[in-house]
Amino acid sequence: MQLEVELKKSFKDFTLDVAFSLSSSRTGIFGPSGSGKSTIMNLLSGLELPDSGHIRLGDTVLFDSKRKINLKPDQRNIGVVFQHAHLFPHMSVKRNIFYGYKRVKPENRQIDPDGLFEVLGVTQLLSRDVSTLSGGERQRIALARTVLSNPRLILMDEPLSALDEGHKFQIIPYLKNVFNNYGIPMIFISHSVLEMRMMTDEVLVIERGRIQQHGAAEELAKKSWNRGLESYVNLINLGGASPYKDLFRYKWGDTSIILTEPAESEENLFELDSRDILLFKRHPEATSARNLLKCTVTDIYSCGNRVRVELACGNEHLIAQIVPESVCELGIKEGTMVVAAIKASAFKKIF
Amino acid sequence: MLTLSPQDISAVWLSLKVACSATLIATPFGIACGYFLAFCKIRGKVVVEGLISLPLVLPPVVVGYLLLLSFGSNGIIGKFLNLFGIQVVFSLTGAVIASAVVGFPLMVRSIRIGMEAVDQSYISVSRTLGAGWWDSFFTIVLPLSGRAILSGMSLMFARNLGEFGATVILAGNIPGMTQTIPLAIYEYTSVPGGDRMALTLCLVSISLSFTILLVSEGINRRFRRG
Structure with a gap:
């Protein structure tokens, strides 16, 4: 995957101005709350409109302010797993999971649902009601739903932060298995160095709307002494x-x-x-x-x-x-x- | 014993016909306005909101008079409709239009509140899963605000059954043609010895309204259970 990004977006009291190029299939965007991580995610997925710049994924131009190109979120093929699973409350688990899958042309469906359910350990959850699922289960269903929509890139916006402390990391092996098995590139957004080290190879450090650092996740942890990194784990x-x-x-x-x-x-x-x-x-x-x-x-x-x-x-x-x-x-x-x-x-x- | 004359039965039927037609015709517009007020972020929204809510606070007679001016043979809309041979004043169509305009703000209010309660993230998620705008609207927004739409419809329907002021001015009080239950009651109370008949129609009106409340509550509960 080759992702070229140059974006500017101004808000009342905050300006995002970033330019980066990613080739790693496991990249992290790391920064404190309010640094602009989620804005980047919204701009990449097409949920928000940048003021200027361009986004190119492989050979597809997703956005280009000069050429007046702006693909809608449903045309971008970028899956998003949000902080909260946001399972549709009026649908069963099964209808939730197949929501994106049904909207992919049959000839483009590359992922076998049953195989994915096994990797994510959700087979026995399919017949359950959405309201009876635990936080971790909901997040696994949300991931399955996103993967089945056949995305070229998956953005994960702090997917662990809404899970309770004791169980949040239990989902990591499932995440790793999915990305290893299906080879879908992903961008993992988080303010936790530990999560970055477990899930990504390369990290963009963002602060106050600007990219401060771009390097290996492990190097970031080893050689950083601030931002909650007073000690190395x-x-x-x-x-x-x-x-x-x-x-x-x-x-x-x-x-x-x-x-x-x-x-x-x-x-x-x-x-x-x-x-x-x-x-x-x-x-x-x-x-x-x-x-x-x-x-x-x-x-x-x-x-x-x-x-x-x-x-x-x-x-x-x-x-x-x-x-x-x-x-x-x-x-x-x-x-x-x-x-x-x-x-x-x-x-x-x-x- | 309380009995209904053929004229009363026709008034009941007309009331139901007017209320049903006005509610059904207004629903798509109500959903569109509710969506606009709940989700669109543009300047001047307050003005649009005010215009939509105006019939709620204006005396119905004023609304009726303004409608009469617009739909009358010299009114802007009236002239245009005359070209197609459509007569609104003193007709059933007039009664439907008067009811629709007066009841509309109630419906929009209810739909708007329901739509505002829909978490926008669900819409974002559906868009990133490949659903286009209309797809997301029909599969996410409408089902999630379904209860509000139904309650808006039943509110408007109940309001339409009781509509008097605007209807009497635009559609008149013609038995068998535009005379709905409230208009018939009004007529009975203004003639000597009509009290008994007026009371009978009052009882019909109470039972109709109560039935609507029960049905709407029943549907609501079913919705809640999924």
Whole structure:
């Protein structure tokens, strides 16, 4: 997918002025509330009219103020998953899901509904009433409805923010599966760095209606120290759990780690705050932390009185955040061997 | 015992005919005006809103007189309609037009409130799912404001059954032709010994209005249950 955008739109007290070109099929638009993220989404999907500029998706011009081209939302083939699922309340789940599908010419229907329902785990929800669905279920139905409308691009406008804290990330594997299986490019709009890192490869950072940064999602998280990124969160993919005394042992690359939290699935994602990792120069004789990992320092970056140390543990990577004084005492530089101590309870399950 | 004369029965039929025709003819316009007032963002909307609501606050006799001026043989519309041989004044058509104009604001108000309650996001979602404007209007806006449209229709229908002032001026009080229930009651009360007949028609009017209320409430409940 190649998306070329140059847009200007003025409101009473806010002006959006952006120009970007995207080729990644998993892009994020990141920024605080009121920065213009949702306006970009409305302009791309045709729900709002820009003052000037152009939007080109592949070889189709969706909007061009000079050439007076403006395709209507239903002609743009851009699907949108909104913050709230917005399932039509006067229709059954089934009618909701097929709303867009019925409006696609039969020869253009490329997605098999039954296969999609299985990927999204919604088969058993089809006979239910819209009002009986949970937040996560509604969002999965909304995604199915959008995917079946055969879009060339899907915009996701903070799809997790309306879900309750405890369950919001459970939908991520479904989202990932859909985008992996069907190869539909997507733009993920959010103000959460964690969501950006899980869902996107490339991120546009927008502030006060202007693009401030354009780079890899992981780089944004590693090297940013403001905007709620005071500490880096390690995302750790772990295999299946096996009981270890009264704790649980997980496979992590070519080593294993001990956690207090159990997990039933074969694939699990945990978060680990970089400030919860203690570094030792040598292997401590005894410690309360259950995980002592031998690591090599691969990179160091600092800001003010904080330092992030990138560590290679076997074939996996971790980032620990410490203070400059500790760096001096431990003699840390690239290539130094250290021991990272992590408590079994420091890992928090995402899904 | 309370009995209805053939003239009374004809008045009841005429009332129903006028109320039904006026409501059905006004409904598409009512939906269009309701949509305009609920969704369109243009300058001067307040003026349009005021014009639509005017018959609600004006004395019906004033509305009737203005209609008479417009539809009379010397009026702008009257002259035009005369070319096609259509006579509005002192005819059933006149009664329908008078009822439609007087009851219209009630219908628009109800539809407008119903449409304003429709979350615009549903319309946006349907558009991004490939529905054109009309498609979205018929599959999202109309069903979601269906209850308001029905209640607007029943309000207008009930109002039309009681319409007197504008009708008597534009359509006159011709038994068997333009004499509806209120006009017949008026005639009975102005002749000696007509009280009994007037009361009978009052009872018919009460039962008709009550039936409409019950039917409209019943439909509303069915709608709510989906």
